[in-house]
Amino acid sequence: MQPNDLRQLAALPLTPAADAAQPAIAAAAVPSGATAPADAAEHKRVQDAAVKFEGMFIRQLLQQMRKSNEAFSDEDSIFNNRRERDMLDFADGQVADSLATQRAFGIADMLVKQLLPGGKG
Numbered sequence: 821m822q823p824n825d826l827r828q829l830a831a832l833p834l835t836p837a838a839d840a841a842q843p844a845i846a847a848a849a850v851p852s853g854a855t856a857p858a859d860a861a862e863h864k865r866v867q868d869a870a871v872k873f874e875g876m877f878i879r880q881l882l883q884q885m886r887k888s889n890e891a892f893s894d895e896d897s898i899f900n901n902r903r904e905r906d907m908l909d910f911a912d913g914q915v916a917d918s919l920a921t922q923r924a925f926g927i928a929d930m931l932v933k934q935l936l937p938g939g940k941g
Contacts, residue, residue: 866935870928875920877927882912 886908893900923929 863936867928867932870931870935871920871923873931874923874925874927875917878916878919878925879913882916883909886912 886905890897890900919925920928
């Protein structure tokens with residue numbers, strides 16, 4: 821038990837009426853880090869944020885892969901042309917967003933499971 825849990829239990833009256841004690845006991849029984857089940861709007865916001873985070877992660881991964889390709893590219897490679905590089909960056913962003921929407925890496929699902937009680941993705 822956490823110290824806050826003990827304080828909540830200590831604050832309960834010793835001889836409460838039977839029907840008045842139930843909400844107090846139920847509130848004290850919930851661990852301090854736990855929350856009530858999330859409503860639909862909060863669940864949607866968490867899912868959207870998790871998908872966006874997965875998209876950012878995939879985009880960073882693709883950018884690092886492109887940078888390693890640039891190090892090994894020839895002078896006439898598409899990586900040395902600024903316009904081509906910009907188009908590849910745009911395409912990488914689109915691929916990252918598409919993969920994140922499909923939850924291809926599973927990062928969004930794991931984040932939702934960790935952030936929401938009951939954590940169904």
